[in-house]
Amino acid sequence: MEISVCWFRRDLRLEDNTALYNALNSDYAVLPIFIFDKDILEELPRNDARVNFIHQQLTQINKELGKYKGSLKIYNSSVDEAWEELIKEFNVKEVYINEDYEPYAMQRDERVEQFLASKNIQLKSFTDQVVFKPKQILKDDGLPYTVYTPYKNKWLKHFELNKPQVLPTPNLENLYSSNFNFPSLSDIGFKPSTIQVEDFNLKQLGNYEQTRDVPHLNGTSYLGPHLRFGTVSVRSIISQLKPSDHVFLSELIWREFFIQILVHFPRVVNENFKSKYNGIVWRNNEDEFSRWCEGKTGYPIVDAGMRQLNETGYMHNRVRMVTASFLCKHLLIDWRWGEAYFAEKLLDYELASNNGNWQWSSGTGCDAAPYFRVFNPTSQTQRFDPDMKYIKKWVPELNELTYTPMVDHKMARERALRTYKTGLESFI
Template sequence: MEDNRGLFEALTRHDSVMPVFIFDPSILNHLDRDDARVTFIWDQLKELDQRLIARGSGLKVGLGDPVEVMAKWVQGAGITDVFANRDDEPDTMQRDETCRLALEHMGAQLHLFKDKAIFERGDIVTSDGSDFRVFTPYQRAWCAALPHQLELFPSESMLHRLDPSPPEWEVKDLSDLGFSRSAISVSPAKVDPDQIARYAQDRDSPGIKGTTQLGIHLRFGTVSTRKLVSLARDISDVFLAELIWREFFQQHLYHHPTITHLEFKERFRQFPWQHDEEAFVRWCDGTTGFPLVDAGMRQLNQTGFMHNRVRMVVASFLTKDLIIDWRWGERYFARKLLDFELASNCGNWQWVAGCGCDAAPYFRIFNPELQAVKFDPDQTYIKQWVPELGTKRYPMPMVDHAWARKRALACYRNLT
């Protein structure tokens, strides 16, 4: 309600607006039954509903194929226009197009708006009109195009235009969706200017809370990207750069939707990835015998979060020490990460694996032990997640890193 373009546009153009949310089984069916993101969305919707009820309205919540649910609602209530914020993931765009056509068929119109990013799609392009594939020039162009003042879209003063009849939810409980409450809870969106001011010095230490953990809120729209960017530009260029990486990968996915399953650099499509399920399970479970890798995977499994530095180390370990297909790692992260975003996940996985746009050079192979010494020197992070370290219960390293590094480089050399 504080800054939501779709809602703002609906309230600006219409006297009677009904806020709605639809749970889509084609997404839900692929998730674990206690997926923390579903619990998070559920709780956020309940809270929003309460806030809307306090303003004399309420949220309408449905479950089913969005086209069918919308058709039922549009016909039942004589709705003429549907407003939403868009998302450029390939499946989502296809769904929205199907919805648009179905609505048109019923005499209604779908209006989609840019909300989750400052710049999207073809907003920032090179001088010859093509998309950027290298981050630094994209960042330069992005900053040059950033308006002095970002316009916000608050709805507070127009909320009297909301439909005055609080609707019954079609789903009464999480169990009606086929889900149970997750043991993982999500911290509320807290934007702390002091933390952002210290970001440049703190962000690489997994043992302290040096990053914002706002990823899930950016993903689901429970924090305003525009407000965050406005704050970041005044306080921390390093933090702002991370928000720009997010938009870099979003526009990259928009222009190259196949990066969800194909290496961006074509020559990597012949890479001899190993499909070693046993080794993969050890990586997933955090029992590789490399403490920083294991700490990261356990943090992910237990909390739905993993520190960025450690994400790079575990991804490098999977794709280079074990030469396991980056797609396996990407899918595992997609299942577990609270802040999972298709564009950022595929973009970063391909970046670490060396096959993406502006990727790290392939020969840059993280040494998990040296990374631990450098970024977790007193082992605060490692000891938190691997308490049995130093006892007989902790496994021996599953590979010899020096040997594995040579093997990875040999695979790479054979490609060229």
């Protein structure tokens, strides 16, 4: 029997899924698959909360498919091994995917496309993770944007002319009839996590502009992990926004801005976007880095943020900026160390946004905060957590008489300015 394959990756939903919708409207019965990629999974802790979340979402999808006599075919192997096995077992004519823009994913998809082409199988890819492809929003001279505001203006102009439509409910009658064995979490080598992904909440958006910087308020959407793993489409989210939600829309555009930076300048994964900062000599004190990771810096707002991250896989966005600035400026520890730690812990980790925001905080990125902008943790606390409701939740032992900062703010700020200035001069 000739079939088409829909390969789920970062699009773990049935509704408004571009690749799935097009596959189900093709001439062939559709086999949905998912690959637990061993090349990625073997690097992760066995109780990784994100793998738990993926497994939960796939369980739900499989349950829904079962109502239409279909099921997910799950592979637990390398991507190459999975495709070799699949092609031997099934007569595949077409493969449908939604594009992924991270370097590993792009290289993987190019490799799979070549393999499928050698078997005379067509790979059909669709835009789904973003509203506009990374190479769709360009400057008038055809070059990519490296400053956010003009990118945002061009994005909004395109959006007014090409508002994406949420797709109709897919016709699941066209599924390949199957009842494949669905692996347990332990079957793929993992165990339950104590950290759970929260449902996203758009009800708070009416006050988003006022509450987004206040850590103790539940003013954020918790949308990040759901966009990361595609349990909801960005089109669907935007279709629910009102004109008054423009600040929240700007955050979604920042996400696409950083994705296009990653695609156009893949070197940013390991390098400063602005090479003039390559001369910075980071202190990279391992003991100080450990204290930052553990939330034991002696600065309550920094410690609260790191403890929230370690315990929940989440950190309030304002506090992310404070903790990142503290690591890079107060401790003079390379932003790549902090970026890697956040990548390990954040439920909503996306390479483009994580990298972009860390380089923004360190001053090395495109459209970044200037190097001489050094967040003062104490004044940030006074502005955004004056009653210390957020801090007291995560640092219950706080006692101002004994809670000693690991570094003096004034000294650290002056040291950072000297170090950055010397680094810039040495590069010239």
